[in-house]
Amino acid sequence: MDEPVLLTGAGGRVGQAVLEGLADEYEWQLLLHSPPDEEPDHEYRIGDVTDEEIVAEAMDGVGAVIHLAGDPRPSAPWPSVLSNNIDGTEKMYEAAVEAGVEKFVFASSNHAVGAYETDERTPEMYREGDDYRLDGTEFPRPGNHYGVSKAAGEVLGRYYHDEHGISVCNVRIGNLTRGHPPIDYERGQAMWLSYPDCARIHRCALEADYDFEIVYGISDNDRKYYSLERAKEALGYDPQDNSAEWDADEHVADYER
Numbered sequence: 001m002d003e004p005v006l007l008t009g010a011g012g013r014v015g016q017a018v019l020e021g022l023a024d025e026y027e028w029q030l031l032l033h034s035p036p037d038e039e040p041d042h043e044y045r046i047g048d049v050t051d052e053e054i055v056a057e058a059m060d061g062v063g064a065v066i067h068l069a070g071d072p073r074p075s076a077p078w079p080s081v082l083s084n085n086i087d088g089t090e091k092m093y094e095a096a097v098e099a100g101v102e103k104f105v106f107a108s109s110n111h112a113v114g115a116y117e118t119d120e121r122t123p124e125m126y127r128e129g130d131d132y133r134l135d136g137t138e139f140p141r142p143g144n145h146y147g148v149s150k151a152a153g154e155v156l157g158r159y160y161h162d163e164h165g166i167s168v169c170n171v172r173i174g175n176l177t178r179g180h181p182p183i184d185y186e187r188g189q190a191m192w193l194s195y196p197d198c199a200r201i202h203r204c205a206l207e208a209d210y211d212f213e214i215v216y217g218i219s220d221n222d223r224k225y226y227s228l229e230r231a232k233e234a235l236g237y238d239p240q241d242n243s244a245e246w247d248a249d250e251h252v253a254d255y256e257r
């Protein structure tokens with residue numbers, strides 16, 4: 001893969017997890033929304049992903065894109081996701097194919113398929129031993145406008161892959177938390193993505209050869225309702241963390257100390 005890698009949303013949580021794990025492995029070109037408090041260790045630009053000029057400049061000479069920028073709130077209102085998530089992603093793809101970028105990794109979400117979590121299936125599907133699995137071949141089924149915007153981002157990738165040949169990997173990210181899984185939140189524990197595993201799956205998405213993929217980005221949790229098979233098979237993802245290996249009581253004690 002040619003470098004540098006353009007990372008949008010680099011100042012956010014997922015961006016920090018990616019950079020903490022992979023800072024030294026790639027040449028990075030960061031796109032930040034606003035000026036950073038501290039000078040980054042990498043080349044960067046400030047701008048909005050809906051700004052065609054900024055995006056075209058940022059894309060110049062880039063080999064791959066990890067596109068994280070957007071409104072991450074499950075409660076985000078339609079005008080925000082329409083602009084930041086859908087229009088921003090379209091602008092990013094348009095500039096990427098114009099610049100001849102090889103590979104585009106898109107931060108999709110569990111919320112693209114949130115409505116599979118029906119009253120009949122929950123909370124059992126969040127528990128160890130329940131064998132219900134989504135595997136990425138299912139039709140999107142969002143439960144909010146944010147999820148709609150993530151499903152739209154995946155479909156934009158399908159279009160730009162089919163029409164322009166760019167390799168596309170949609171990572172349906174679960175629940176990223178630093179250091180430990182969410183506490184007292186079964187759903188969050190089932191879809192936990194640790195910071196190191198977040199870096200791992202993005203490394204795999206940069207290194208693997210693929211056409212168009214939809215994979216789930218979670219750790220290897222004992223509780224899970226997302227299959228990791230496609231991420232393992234298509235990307236070679238080998239997650240190392242598991243929410244079951246954290247003792248919440250022990251953690252709370254540590255946290256409060």
Ligand SMILES: NC(=O)C1=CN([C@@H]2O[C@H](COP(=O)(O)OP(=O)(O)OC[C@H]3O[C@@H](n4cnc5c(N)ncnc54)[C@H](O)[C@@H]3O)[C@@H](O)[C@H]2O)C=CC1
Pocket residue numbers: 008009010011012013014015032033034047048049050067068069070071072073083084088107108109110172173174175176177
């Ligand atoms: N954190 C999580 O557990 C999950 C995150 N995701 C997705 O991962 C991506 C990153 O999420 P987080 O890091 O958690 O959010 P975050 O809010 O910490 O980071 C997002 C970054 O994108 C920037 N941004 C927002 N709109 C922008 C725009 N129009 N132009 C340029 N930059 C813009 C923000 O300033 C921020 O730095 C999002 O697309 C989110 O939907 C998906 C599933 C789970």
Ligand SMILES: O=C1O[C@H](COP(=O)(O)O)[C@@H](O)[C@H](O)[C@H]1O
Pocket residue numbers: 071072073074109110111173174175176187188
């Ligand atoms: O897509 C996202 O999902 C995570 C997990 O969803 P939640 O409903 O369990 O909070 C969320 O924390 C994150 O902000 C969002 O971008």
